[in-house]
Amino acid sequence: MKVTLTVWRQAGPAAQGRFETYELDEVSEDMSFLELFDVLNERLIAKGEEPVAFDHDCREGICGSCSMMIDGRPHGPELGTATCQLHMRKFADGAKITVEPWRAGAFPLVRDLVVDRSAFDRIVESGGYITAPTGSAPDGNLILIPKAVADSAMDAAACIGCGACVAACPNSAANLFTAAKVMHLNLLPQGQPERWERVTNMVDTMEQFFGSCTNHGECEAACPKEISIDFIALMNRDYIKAQFKQRRLASQRG
Amino acid sequence: MTKVDEAPKARLEKPAHPVPKEARTRPFIVEFYGSAIAKKWLMAITGIMLMGFVFAHMVGNLKVYLGADDLNHYGEWLREMGEPIFPRTVLLWIMRIGLIGAFAVHIVSAAQLTRMNRKARPDKYESPRDYAAANFASRTMRWTGVIVGLFVIFHLLDLTWGATGADWTRGEVYENLVASFQRVPVAIVYILANIALGIHLYHGGWSMFQSLGWNNRKFNDWRRLFAIGFAAIIVVGNVSIPLLVVTGVVD
Ligand code: FES
Numbered sequence: 001m002k003v004t005l006t007v008w009r010q011a012g013p014a015a016q017g018r019f020e021t022y023e024l025d026e027v028s029e030d031m032s033f034l035e036l037f038d039v040l041n042e043r044l045i046a047k048g049e050e051p052v053a054f055d056h057d058c059r060e061g062i063c064g065s066c067s068m069m070i071d072g073r074p075h076g077p078e079l080g081t082a083t084c085q086l087h088m089r090k091f092a093d094g095a096k097i098t099v100e101p102w103r104a105g106a107f108p109l110v111r112d113l114v115v116d117r118s119a120f121d122r123i124v125e126s127g128g129y130i131t132a133p134t135g136s137a138p139d140g141n142l143i144l145i146p147k148a149v150a151d152s153a154m155d156a157a158a159c160i161g162c163g164a165c166v167a168a169c170p171n172s173a174a175n176l177f178t179a180a181k182v183m184h185l186n187l188l189p190q191g192q193p194e195r196w197e198r199v200t201n202m203v204d205t206m207e208q209f210f211g212s213c214t215n216h217g218e219c220e221a222a223c224p225k226e227i228s229i230d231f232i233a234l235m236n237r238d239y240i241k242a243q244f245k246q247r248r249l250a251s252q253r254g
Numbered sequence: 255m256t257k258v259d260e261a262p263k264a265r266l267e268k269p270a271h272p273v274p275k276e277a278r279t280r281p282f283i284v285e286f287y288g289s290a291i292a293k294k295w296l297m298a299i300t301g302i303m304l305m306g307f308v309f310a311h312m313v314g315n316l317k318v319y320l321g322a323d324d325l326n327h328y329g330e331w332l333r334e335m336g337e338p339i340f341p342r343t344v345l346l347w348i349m350r351i352g353l354i355g356a357f358a359v360h361i362v363s364a365a366q367l368t369r370m371n372r373k374a375r376p377d378k379y380e381s382p383r384d385y386a387a388a389n390f391a392s393r394t395m396r397w398t399g400v401i402v403g404l405f406v407i408f409h410l411l412d413l414t415w416g417a418t419g420a421d422w423t424r425g426e427v428y429e430n431l432v433a434s435f436q437r438v439p440v441a442i443v444y445i446l447a448n449i450a451l452g453i454h455l456y457h458g459g460w461s462m463f464q465s466l467g468w469n470n471r472k473f474n475d476w477r478r479l480f481a482i483g484f485a486a487i488i489v490v491g492n493v494s495i496p497l498l499v500v501t502g503v504v505d
Binding site: 006008017019069071072073077098100103104105106109168170171172173203204207209210211212213214215216217218220221222229230232233234235236237238239240243 | 282285286289290291292293294295367370371373374375376377378379380381382383384385386387388389392393395457460461463464465466467468469471474
């Protein structure tokens with residue numbers, strides 16, 4: 001098949017960016033979208049041109065490195081897939097595809113399609129941990145967790161931190177990412193001791209970088225792991241509770 | 255080969271350990287209001303207050319269909335409400351002050367969050383976005399909000415202060431309303447403003463559940479139905495009055 005790629009090229013953070021158009025033929029429909037870029041880059045290198053810089057690592061939808069805005073949607077038109085899991089068979093022969101980097105103040109552009117997502121690391125550092133005793137491994141199933149809780153925490157933990165939620169959000173809000181990271185631990189018994197500190201610190205850190213949620217739901221639609229905005233509501237609930245909570249009574253039930 | 259510039263790292267460096275909230279010295283309310291999630295929570299609470307008002311206001315005004323006596327008597331009752339504990343109009347004023355406060359918090363929070371959100375994306379997308387979930391209502395909340403706000407001022411000038419040029423006498427609610435709505439442009443303003451209000455409620459009536467953290471899979475589907483139902487009732491009830499007056503059905 002044949003495709004026309006319009007790709008954002010920018011030599012560095014301060015450089016002037018522009019769209020560049022490339023025609024590619026003999027594209028296999030079994031290629032992933034990243035392999036399309038590999039082919040493009042090999043041709044560019046052969047011509048002595050600068051290859052397109054883009055983030056990628058696992059190429060199986062688990063690392064969260066790949067990050068492309070494809071035809072106005074993060075990770076492209078397929079639901080529940082990362083860019084690396086998008087295949088060319090999803091596009092029509094002769095398709096014109098526009099690719100641009102994530103755009104958010106907190107994700108400064110490094111080069112071409114690569115942005116710096118370390119603001120996410122700042123959020124996780126501020127509360128994405130639990131206190132666990134060191135020493136020998138505890139017995140399995142020592143802490144009983146209801147099935148529904150385990151499932152829900154696992155749904156939140158599926159977040160790969162790719163930043164599609166921020167890229168998709170008209171407000172550049174990171175509430176879906178932060179909610180997934182907060183609720184993954186706040187739902188589980190092991191996360192309870194730091195529950196109120198965690199949600200407060202992670203939300204406050206998030207708000208230093210990102211916009212605010214207006215409940216459009218774009219993040220949920222863009223998320224390659226289909227994480228639900230239910231978690232945003234649960235995070236909001238925990239955040240507001242945390243502000244009113246007397247911390248020294250935090251161990252009391254009810 | 256062009257050289258890769260240094261990434262602007264400085265913008266991303268923040269203290270690794272945030273100061274715990276307990277250790278901060280600002281008063282609770284300032285600290286609380288400083289958060290965007292708290293602002294959204296306040297917008298939901300004030301939104302519920304304003305929805306309660308809009309609903310009661312509509313129910314009261316539908317008395318126009320019972321005739322001049324009923325509506326004017328209801329207008330008079332609003333002033334007497336709470337007597338004899340409260341002197342005449344005092345309870346009405348307490349409610350008005352509460353409403354003005356709710357309006358102020360709702361609008362100021364929205365304005366501050368809008369600024370925050372604009373700043374969060376200094377470089378816009380260069381290619382057109384293809385929205386998957388955001389709808390017309392959610393995308394236009396700021397505009398429908400501004401339209402409703404301006405309309406409230408016009409509405410007060412029109413029927414509370416009698417300042418838009420129609421025949422107006424204090425206390426003659428029915429006569430004032432009919433005289434004002436018989437002017438076609440005024441009727442159109444009322445109808446369009448209430449449609450804008452309906453669009454605002456379609457998103458707000460759903461969104462408030464998320465902002466308040468009221469999320470439970472048992473009733474999540476009902477949240478959208480509530481928003482649609484509430485918006486529809488308000489639009490039908492409020493639009494019917496100027497529409498029936500301007501078409502001469504009510505006079
Ligand atoms: S490359 Fe790892 S998720 Fe796409």
